[in-house]
Amino acid sequence: MKRSVIVVRVMGITLVLLLAMIHAAWSQDTGAGAKKAGIAMKNLTPQAASGGVSVADLKSIGTMGKAQRVLAGGREAELYRYQGRGCITHMWFGGDWPGYDKTRIRFYIDGEQKPSIDMELFMGHGIGFGDPAAPWGTQRLGKTGHPSGLYNTYKIPFGRSIRITAQNEGIQGDPEFWWIFRGVENLPVYLGNIRLPDSARLRLYKRDNHTVKPFEMVELCNSPKAGALYQVTLAAKSTNLTYLEAVLRAYIDGAKEPQLVSSGTEDYFLGTYYFNRGIFHTPVGGCTHLDAKNASFSGYRFHEEDPLLFKKGLRFVWRNGETAFWTKEDRPLWGAPGDTVMSSYTWVYEW
Secondary structure: OHHHHHHHHHHHHHHHHHHHHHHHHHHHHHHHHHHHOOOOHHHOOHHHHOOOOOHHHOEEEEEEEEEEOOOHHHOOEEEEEEEOOEEEEEEEEEEOOOOHHHOEEEEEEOOOOOOOEEEEOOHHHOOOOOOOOOOEEOOOEEEOOOOOOEEEOOOEEEOOEEEEEEEOOOOOOOOOEEEEEEEEEOOOOEEOOEEOOOOOEEEEEEEEEEEEOOOOEEEEEEEOOOEEEEEEEEEEEOOOHHHHHOOOEEEEOOOOOOEEOOOOHHHHOOOOOOOOOOOEEOOOEEEEEEEOOOOEEEEEEEOOOOOEEEOOOEEEEEEOOOEOOOOOOOOEOOOOOOOEEEEEEEEEEEO
8 A cells, every 4th residue: 555655656756757857848849949039938028929029009989970961962971080190990981862862971081181082981991883782791891881880990091190081972851870890099001910000001992883885994993002901892783784794903013914814704893603602701712793684793713812902003994895805816705895984992091
């Protein structure tokens, strides 16, 4: 019996010693790895965890409007104004009147006279043709009612100030309008895992009701700066859906030859076979409107986890239909579309 107790005690001491050795080795390796990454484990602070910004420097900001009658006569109404450096992180809109989807929300960044973001409510949330589908939502955008209940969590940074307005030039009467804006002072902006420069600003490039001839190329954006593509919304209508064969092309840093971004238009928005299962919404992309009979669709596509970066400019191009451009024949693929009327919103971070 005594011998058994002694054996157990010896084994217990051995186990403790072994665990201590493993812990010491792990601590040494972890510390070395952290030093290689430029971070000492003991120095991990809220400042390091928030991308070099101290939590003490962050401050929540925002406002709301409840049943406000501010749009009568088609005037441009100020919804929010803030002085300082920060980032809008959330917005939501309510209300109900004819033409609600065409109400324009404008963001004047750092004293701009012309807003770098001027969006219609529905297209600004990835929806074309005033589509009534609801409720649906993802982390970045959604629509919970009709015609309103629109929200998004786009990150809109500003360095000195931001001013947000609304206007509906064709509005009738003086209807009630609801809104929410939320943000944070000094908040860094990330695109996926990439921290963007403090000078990064979100800009919206638009085309409204632009007619495109069969197989004609059309620029969705032409940015002369460094930056990253954030989101693309496209709405189109034609005589048939073969315009969806179009490959999207990115001309990066002045390149003469494009980077081919998709194998087709519906493929780019994560659909297949001309969206043969109808409307859908995912965190990366979605189809927000589909009318096969009238050959119309709209969709959105985010590039947060699929970054498209550029240093000396970006031309992002769509085509009305597609040909077999990789062959000598260059023949049309699956027929030819007619004239196509398209609108596009291309969101780009620039610095």
